[in-house]
Amino acid sequence: MLTNGFTSTNSLTGLLKQIGVAAAYLLYGVLTHRYFSLNGVVSVFWPGSGLALAAMLIGGRHYIWGIALGALLVNILSNHTLIGTMGTTCASLVEVLLGTWLLTRNDKFSPSLDTLADYLRLITLGGGVASVIGALIGTSALLLDGFIHQAHYLANALIWWMGDTLGVVLVTPLILACLQTKPEQLTGRQQLEKWLLLGLTFIAGEIVFLGWFNDGFISAPKGFVMFLFITGVALRLDMRITALALNMIAIQALLGAFLKTGYFAQEIASAGFHNFWFYMLILSLVGMTLTIYVNERKQKERSLRKSGNHLHLCQTNGGIGTWEADLINNQQTWSENCFTLLGSSAVKNPNYDYFLSIVHPDDRQQIMDALQSHIECGTKYDVQYRAIAKNGTINWMRSAGQVERNPDGKPALMRGIVQNINERKLFVDLLKQSEQHFRTLANGGTTLIWTSAEDKRCNYFNEPWLRFTGRTFDQELGEGWTKGVHPDDSDCLLQTYESAFDKREFFSIEYRLRNADGFYRGSVTMAIHAMTSMEFFSATLDFATTSPNKKAARESSGRVKRNCEPICTISLISSG
CATH class of the missing domain: 3.30.450.20 (PAS domain)
Structure with missing residues (x-):
């Protein structure tokens, strides 16, 4: 549940959660500044932005205090002056508040990322748009602090924006998936498949980014190999595992760049992590888009099965069967209850002639006239007739339906119901x-x-x-x-x-x-x-x-x- 108002908590649990958010933000910030920033301040990957946005979306805006404490401690440790410390801290707070507001200002966004639209809103509004404001405020504070030169203002602002955006793209979905969605109940075989795919992805990442077994290859494996593994994970496993695999690959790639080995061995010296940023952005988009699409399909399939079960229950207990007629090819589809109510044997491909063979001979012309009048004149199709069951019993039935026409106005399809009305007639x-x-x-x-x-x-x-x-x-x-x-x-x-x-x-x-x-x-x-x-x-x-x-x-x-x-x-x- 999203909490859009500022609240305070005096409970010990609430205090510990605030401290936990601050500690995690501090840890992310210290590691990023020490190992993966170009000038000790800005980096093309800032996990803290993703953590902050996830905390606000899940726990509510009162977590702003934990985020503020973590950001303040990170900036103090960066040896800025008061202007630089307060300015960069304010930049982080304004950015996360703006991102939260953009996502929660209406009911279109779900933090459980149920649909592809939710994910795209997250990375564009919560990441790309909100990070622009944070980058401008933070870089301006560094400029006033004298930490950067005016000539490097736009370059540093761009790197700040890239880092915060990638932080949202990678970290926020992982936290939301772990805390806002229920894990799937997996069978033993599915558990084995999960760990096998994760293990293979980890080994592939070690080979590509950290140089495992590279001496045995004619040429070092290329980065595109990871797209094959992340695609397999996204198609076969859920969003939690996919987000986890993406963050695992990001860590492997960063370690390889820091250790000057593997696919990004020359990244720091030649490209300043820009190639890494584009690589992880595209890989994340591919992986998350696939896994959310597959999850949507699964949800729709479950919903269809549930609706089908409800329909079958209603038909069975309500004494109603449903049918669909292809008027062009003279083919029909009957529900199971249709055959039961009509007292006929279930056939694979029933058609109009088969239906008429069940109807009492004295009532067939009435049905044909009613159907023709409905199709040609638009009169209501609702007829009562006698049906002869396979055991010879005569039942009073009611059929009603509605024709559907193609773009040319010609009758193409007809859907309707059949109902036993013996008791009603009596x-x-x-x-x-x-x-x-x-x-x-x-x-x-x-x-x-x-x-x-x-x-x-x-x-x-x-x-x-x-x-x-x-x-x-x-x-x-x-x-x-x-x-x-x-x-x-x-x-x-x-x-x-x-x-x-x-x-x-x-x-x-x-x-x-x-x-x-x-x-x-x-x-x-x-x-x-x-x-x-x-x-x-x-x-x-x-x-x-x-x-x-x-x-x-x-x-x-x-x-x-x-x-x-x-x-x-x-x-x-x-x-x-």
């Missing part, structure tokens, strides 16, 4: 039977029945209701039925209905309803909310409001409530 048939049964019961009696949907608007009236009101079904739909309610009863009825609907509770109310002759008749409505849906079911019975026997009316109301309950049960079944 449910629909039972639902139709239940609906018909409900309507038969509702229309066969004298009770006035209506239902409403989740929008509180009525969506059904039985035939006794329509005969009583003398209105059509379309006239009563929605809120049309309220026109038959007596004006004095309308507000109370609607308020009671809406309140009961919102609370999902039973209600009963008496009101006057106009019949087909235009007279208002007294009626009682009892309604209940269907628990399996958002519908309301109501039964209404009419009785004369002029009845002199109020007790008889109440008894009639009680009978209505008792008689309503079984009808409500029928409604709940049909609406579920």
Whole structure:
């Protein structure tokens, strides 16, 4: 995780980490100044820049204090004046802060270097761009210090930039790979391969850069030989080992130059490490680019396998198969579940004719017409048909798909699904039977029945209701039925209905309803909310409001409530 804010730590662990960063920076600086710098100050390889950037990317910006301490100690030991010491220290700090900001100012960079884009951002922004500022500030401080002459300003600035950039290119990926990525779980054979490749690379480096066995060669091995070994490491092993191998080769090359032996024997005297810099830069780019590319491929392959497993699980448990049809070559690819659902034998190269042979003869024309209409007119391809399994069983299936066209607009590919809908067809048939049964019961009696949907608007009236009101079904739909309610009863009825609907509770109310002759008749409505849906079911019975026997009316109301309950049960079944 990247930490973009300045924080302080008082824990012993945090203090030890700061001291560790400072000590590592000091060690890198002392060794580089003593053995591999041209004038005791600037070098074409400065590992401290790579260490500092890695520490900031991994641990956060509070590691700036450990970096500052290490840089300050290195510059004090270089015998600079106060201006030179403070200036070069500030150069290192500004450079690493700038590099960290350039990389973490958005979410495009991952310190685990998952993609090639991450690596390129690291070496260009964290290395090449940020090192320009550090080189200019540091060289200016040396100029003010009197350590370098004005005529040598640009040359020293260039060497400073080269050293810090190569430090980021070599050291930062090694630290990030070791601390930000998980090592691969290797088998015994893979472990043997890893150590064999590393061992061969080490021996090749000793031969090329340190002169091992050179007396037995007609001519000394050339530096390009190492590209073969680093390529093998990058292709076969992970990023950790590749970064380790690159740093191992860099150390061997520097030692050979210092000892004046091997491929870079004349490097210090003739080229001032410039050839070494270009060599290691190109070798690192080749090795890291290859290993990250291979790692990306492996990640994508793992992701594809994981997605394939998830798809297979979804298809198996969801009762869905997938297919892909090459419309140009009349070839198809079916998922394993496709064959299972269709009840057919798995064949290597299924095609459209094979599919039609599985379909019931009475349904084939329907499928051909639907497919032709989809391809030519763009209508939706979603068909239901019967498939004959190899054991003779007939299954109801559903197929849906979408055509894909080539740049010329011609149909080239079609992808879709197949689904067993036996249970759905059975449910629909039972639902139709239940609906018909409900309507038969509702229309066969004298009770006035209506239902409403989740929008509180009525969506059904039985035939006794329509005969009583003398209105059509379309006239009563929605809120049309309220026109038959007596004006004095309308507000109370609607308020009671809406309140009961919102609370999902039973209600009963008496009101006057106009019949087909235009007279208002007294009626009682009892309604209940269907628990399996958002519908309301109501039964209404009419009785004369002029009845002199109020007790008889109440008894009639009680009978209505008792008689309503079984009808409500029928409604709940049909609406579920």
